[in-house]
Amino acid sequence: MAGISSLGCYLPRLRLSRQTITEAMGWLGQGNSRAKGEIATCNWDEDSLTMGVEAARIALSALPHAELDALTFASTTAPFADHANGVVLATALGLDASLRVSDAGGSQRAGTSALAAALAGADGGRASLVVAADQRLGKPGSPQELQYGHGATAAVTGTGHGLAEYLGAEHLAADFVDHYRESSALFDYVLEERWAREAGWNPLVGRAVGRLLGRLGVQAAEIDKVVLACPAATARGVLKATGLRGEALVSDRSMEFGDTGCGHPLLMLAGALEDAKRDERVLVIGFGQGADAILLRATGERQAVSFGLQEALATRREETHYTRFLAHQGLLPVEFGMRAERDNRTAQTVAWRKHEVVTGFTGGRCRSCNALQFPLSRVCVAPDCRETDTQEPVRLAELPASIKTFTEDWLAYSARPPLVYGNVLFEAGGNVFMEFTDFAPGEAAVGRPVRFMFRIKDVDSRRGFRRYFWKAAPGLGA
Amino acid sequence: MARGISDKVVILGMGCSRFGERWDSGPEDLMLEAFQECITDAGIERDQLEAAWLGVFYDEQSVSKSALPLSMALRLPNIPVTRVENLCATGTEALRGAAYAVAAGACDFALAMGVEKLKDTGFGGLPERTKGTFEDLWQPGFTPPGAFAQLAAAYAARHGIPMDRLKRAMAHVSVKSHANAVAAEKAHLRKAITEQQVLDAPMIAYPLGTFDCCGVSDGAACAIVTTPEKARELGRRDAVAIKAMQLVPSNGVELSHSSWDGAHTPTTREAARRAYAEAGVRDPRREISLMEVHDCFSITELVLMEDLGMSDSGKAPDDILDGRYDRDGRTPCQTDGGLKCFGHPVGASGLRMAYEVYTQLSGRAGVRQLASPSLGLTHNLGGIPNRNVASVSILGLLGL
Numbered sequence: 001m002a003g004i005s006s007l008g009c010y011l012p013r014l015r016l017s018r019q020t021i022t023e024a025m026g027w028l029g030q031g032n033s034r035a036k037g038e039i040a041t042c043n044w045d046e047d048s049l050t051m052g053v054e055a056a057r058i059a060l061s062a063l064p065h066a067e068l069d070a071l072t073f074a075s076t077t078a079p080f081a082d083h084a085n086g087v088v089l090a091t092a093l094g095l096d097a098s099l100r101v102s103d104a105g106g107s108q109r110a111g112t113s114a115l116a117a118a119l120a121g122a123d124g125g126r127a128s129l130v131v132a133a134d135q136r137l138g139k140p141g142s143p144q145e146l147q148y149g150h151g152a153t154a155a156v157t158g159t160g161h162g163l164a165e166y167l168g169a170e171h172l173a174a175d176f177v178d179h180y181r182e183s184s185a186l187f188d189y190v191l192e193e194r195w196a197r198e199a200g201w202n203p204l205v206g207r208a209v210g211r212l213l214g215r216l217g218v219q220a221a222e223i224d225k226v227v228l229a230c231p232a233a234t235a236r237g238v239l240k241a242t243g244l245r246g247e248a249l250v251s252d253r254s255m256e257f258g259d260t261g262c263g264h265p266l267l268m269l270a271g272a273l274e275d276a277k278r279d280e281r282v283l284v285i286g287f288g289q290g291a292d293a294i295l296l297r298a299t300g301e302r303q304a305v306s307f308g309l310q311e312a313l314a315t316r317r318e319e320t321h322y323t324r325f326l327a328h329q330g331l332l333p334v335e336f337g338m339r340a341e342r343d344n345r346t347a348q349t350v351a352w353r354k355h356e357v358v359t360g361f362t363g364g365r366c367r368s369c370n371a372l373q374f375p376l377s378r379v380c381v382a383p384d385c386r387e388t389d390t391q392e393p394v395r396l397a398e399l400p401a402s403i404k405t406f407t408e409d410w411l412a413y414s415a416r417p418p419l420v421y422g423n424v425l426f427e428a429g430g431n432v433f434m435e436f437t438d439f440a441p442g443e444a445a446v447g448r449p450v451r452f453m454f455r456i457k458d459v460d461s462r463r464g465f466r467r468y469f470w471k472a473a474p475g476l477g478a
Numbered sequence: 479m480a481r482g483i484s485d486k487v488v489i490l491g492m493g494c495s496r497f498g499e500r501w502d503s504g505p506e507d508l509m510l511e512a513f514q515e516c517i518t519d520a521g522i523e524r525d526q527l528e529a530a531w532l533g534v535f536y537d538e539q540s541v542s543k544s545a546l547p548l549s550m551a552l553r554l555p556n557i558p559v560t561r562v563e564n565l566c567a568t569g570t571e572a573l574r575g576a577a578y579a580v581a582a583g584a585c586d587f588a589l590a591m592g593v594e595k596l597k598d599t600g601f602g603g604l605p606e607r608t609k610g611t612f613e614d615l616w617q618p619g620f621t622p623p624g625a626f627a628q629l630a631a632a633y634a635a636r637h638g639i640p641m642d643r644l645k646r647a648m649a650h651v652s653v654k655s656h657a658n659a660v661a662a663e664k665a666h667l668r669k670a671i672t673e674q675q676v677l678d679a680p681m682i683a684y685p686l687g688t689f690d691c692c693g694v695s696d697g698a699a700c701a702i703v704t705t706p707e708k709a710r711e712l713g714r715r716d717a718v719a720i721k722a723m724q725l726v727p728s729n730g731v732e733l734s735h736s737s738w739d740g741a742h743t744p745t746t747r748e749a750a751r752r753a754y755a756e757a758g759v760r761d762p763r764r765e766i767s768l769m770e771v772h773d774c775f776s777i778t779e780l781v782l783m784e785d786l787g788m789s790d791s792g793k794a795p796d797d798i799l800d801g802r803y804d805r806d807g808r809t810p811c812q813t814d815g816g817l818k819c820f821g822h823p824v825g826a827s828g829l830r831m832a833y834e835v836y837t838q839l840s841g842r843a844g845v846r847q848l849a850s851p852s853l854g855l856t857h858n859l860g861g862i863p864n865r866n867v868a869s870v871s872i873l874g875l876l877g878l
Contacts, residue, residue: 338601342619347611358615373734375616381730383737405632405740409624409683411603418684421618422628423864429736433864435618446635457615469616 002122004296005066005162007270008058008154010051011040011257011312013438013473014319018146024322028141037255039149040312041319042135044328044415045437045455048075049085050468051152052133053092053454055263057397058308059129059154060093066127066156070100072118074110074132074262078103079466081183088468089131091359092454094395108229111153111262112286116294118157119166127158134261137329139187149258151312153266163273164282164296170212173290176200186331197234201287202241208291209242209283216295220244223295224280225272228252229264230287244283256313262288270307273298311476317440328415339413344458346467356393361452361470363430364391372430397452397470400427406436406444420444424472437471449475482756486581488709488717488876490702491520494833497697497821498666505534505541505595506551508698508823513552513591520587520702521712524552527702528585530559533572533592535824536605537563540595548591565860566772567725567869568592569699569828574723574869576703586708592830593698594823604694604824623691623775624683625862630777631685632740637792645685647795648776649676652689652818654804655773659815661845666693666821676776690776695821699829701836706876718839719876721853722756724749727867743859745868746785750857753870754787759853762787766809766872767851768838770831772859773816782857783811786870805848813838813846828869831856835873852878 015038022035052073060066073086086101104114111132118128133152138145178196179188213220220243227250228235239246250272260267265286272282278300286292319325326332356362357375364376369385374396380387406422420436437455450472457469493516495508517524532548534540541547545559564571569592576588599605609617634644653673659665671689679687709717726749732738759765773779780798783789788809789797803811814820814834817827835854837843853874860867
């Protein structure tokens with residue numbers, strides 16, 4: 001039985017209220033009526049890839065022994081056009097190098113198409129990790145700025161008992177352009193919503209859903225939950241066109257964090273499966289130059305499990321400065337001082353030699369004295385040991401740890417001053433001197449538990465490169 | 479174990495440029511300024527020098543690498559020059575090279591020069607630099623104040639001392655150094671300040687404010703060393719001798735091992751232990767007359783009082799507030815204002831410390847002169863608490 005075995009959702013901690021946006025941009029006369037709720041927005045050191053890693057970690061945490069065959073990273077805002085984003089993700093997750101890794105993109109349907117492909121392949125016994133993430137930018141003053149949130153969702157597919165059984169999928173390709181973004185462009189060019197709804201969503205989704213339900217012999221009224229990532233008026237139109245029940249519509253949570261892009265249908269699916277009862281039929285729709293329709297049957301086995309969504313909502317922190325939000329998204333040139341001129345050129349030879357240590361956050365445990373240490377090195381650091389070639393690699397990202405020392409540095413360059421950093425002590429022993437992230441001034445304290453998050457370490461704007469490492473973030477429940 | 483170099487090397491002369499924002503001077507001017515004083519003090523000719531050591535840290539900002547900057551600036555007689563660099567212990571490292579050459583009998587007269595030209599960056603604070611191609615991939619983009627501020631957070635937690643009391647003790651460290659620098663003519667910052675000014679200053683890196691940080695200065699300092707025999711031949715009486723020079727680099731424990739508490743510098747403790755042994759010092763609290771320690775930040779000096787064995791563990795704040803390290807205290811510390819106020823041109827600092835101790839031991843410190851000092855200690859801490867090079871040197875009157 002093919003299906004979804006696990007899901008993970010990640011939202012950046014920062015939330016920008018639509019009120020804050022319209023207070024800054026309302027003079028344009030657009031979007032005031034939408035000024036309710038908030039959007040989730042990336043910290044300066046987050047992007048689609050880092051969010052994807054976090055979502056995947058949540059999904060995999062429920063399946064510690066999962067043996068994956070494939071990984072697909074779906075995004076329309078992947079940081080690299082030619083440098084496999086999925087491979088960075090796989091390395092950060094410490095996954096086996098024999099994994100079949102691919103990047104997907106091209107439309108807002110990228111997430112659902114990747115999920116459908118993984119589910120279709122699961123019958124052959126193949127387990128896949130599908131990660132869909134987006135960090136879409138809305139041009140200041142545009143309706144999209146109020147609409148787009150940032151986030152990521154990951155799904156593990158395979159055979160056996162899980163969250164939902166795969167019943168089937170239908171796809172439709174149609175070059176219907178309700179919006180587009182050229183490869184090098186920052187912003188979408190968006191056409192009239194009413195046209196998109198009446199000429200696009202209604203007929204195209206209608207055809208895909210009609211074909212799927214017809215093939216599976218399921219009546220529209222028998223669908224218990226419908227995932228439609230679109231504005232409410234559009235959703236109403238689709239329901240009417242397809243005969244799906246209004247009460248089956250799953251909340252798009254856009255008031256809480258906005259439309260998170262190609263991962264949003266998966267994120268809504270996670271919301272739907274949180275409280276789905278056994279045997280409830282869940283229809284997942286993807287839209288973009290056509291449509292995907294995927295039908296699932298909930299097992300009901302993981303009721304009331306949050307898939308990270310509850311934590312993401314509970315740890316929210318308001319971004320109070322619209323201009324800082326703009327600066328973090330690279331939309332406002334800010335004078336960060338001469339220290340920001342530091343050359344962050346990456347020695348790729350070193351990055352390759354150390355990719356497991358850095359990207360995979362791999363330390364060593366000495367076979368001789370048992371001391372845990374970062375970085376992994378050939379000679380043990382323990383003062384009474386110092387044996388050579390005795391260290392076994394240990395993945396550190398999931399280990400419990402706490403703050404040993406810290407500072408909030410107002411002199412150092414940071415895109416979000418102050419730069420917070422210090423020594424982190426692993427419960428199992430070992431010390432790492434590293435940057436912290438997502439700490440508000442005054443939030444760090446000696447002894448406070450932290451969790452590790454995969455983040456952008458430095459941006460090399462001169463050469464168009466960004467490098468990643470792990471950072472200490474406030475521990476959950478700390 | 480070898481007996482070390484105690485009393486085998488004498489400081490024949492020293493010189494120190496004025497420290498500060500020397501917009502008017504390049505590194506070659508600063509070196510010449512220090513050298514002219516030094517060679518006059520030594521009473522020998524430039525052509526009698528047989529070897530030299532040059533200490534520079536930021537070659538990107540000061541002078542280039544190699545022997546050439548010193549050889550060319552002073553028009554030395556084509557003698558070997560060794561350029562050394564060991565973070566903030568660079569100046570001491572230059573002196574150690576020269577002293578070891580004399581102790582080994584390789585030459586009779588050797589020059590140690592330390593110089594740094596920091597104020598050519600166009601911004602405040604120390605220059606940005608790479609930490610290494612691997613380190614840059616993961617270590618935080620720290621600044622020196624931020625890296626040393628870590629000591630404060632850990633010290634307060636480790637000893638259960640409220641941050642406001644620790645901040646007061648740290649403030650006293652800075653107030654004392656400012657007061658001492660008023661009488662140091664070549665010092666960079668020569669204004670007295672109050673404890674309240676320190677506490678009210680803008681935050682640089684929590685909990686360090688502006689007045690918890692040392693000056694970023696241009697400057698040079700140098701020494702000419704020789705053997706006790708040559709010093710006697712030259713008629714030198716009450717010569718200042720090197721009693722100990724010890725250098726202890728980290729080997730990774732503070733960076734990677736959980737045994738370090740983050741609240742002290744193990745390298746300083748080891749360097750002090752070895753230096754006291756080399757100099758035959760049994761009770762440093764009674765025997766050391768004055769100290770010039772690496773007070774890059776107020777919290778560093780506070781922690782060092784324990785690492786050098788001058789205060790009991792957890793008691794440095796009390797001792798500092800009691801005035802133990804003030805000019806009129808039991809063991810005066812930073813009688814010339816230290817890094818804090820005399821200034822910190824990185825490559826010159828170790829030699830500047832030796833210059834003050836040498837001047838005090840020679841009885842030539844003028845209004846700063848302490849009553850009959852016999853042993854003086856200098857200490858550098860290069861790098862950051864997580865990985866550093868500590869040096870402890872002891873100077874004293876020859877034969878005493």
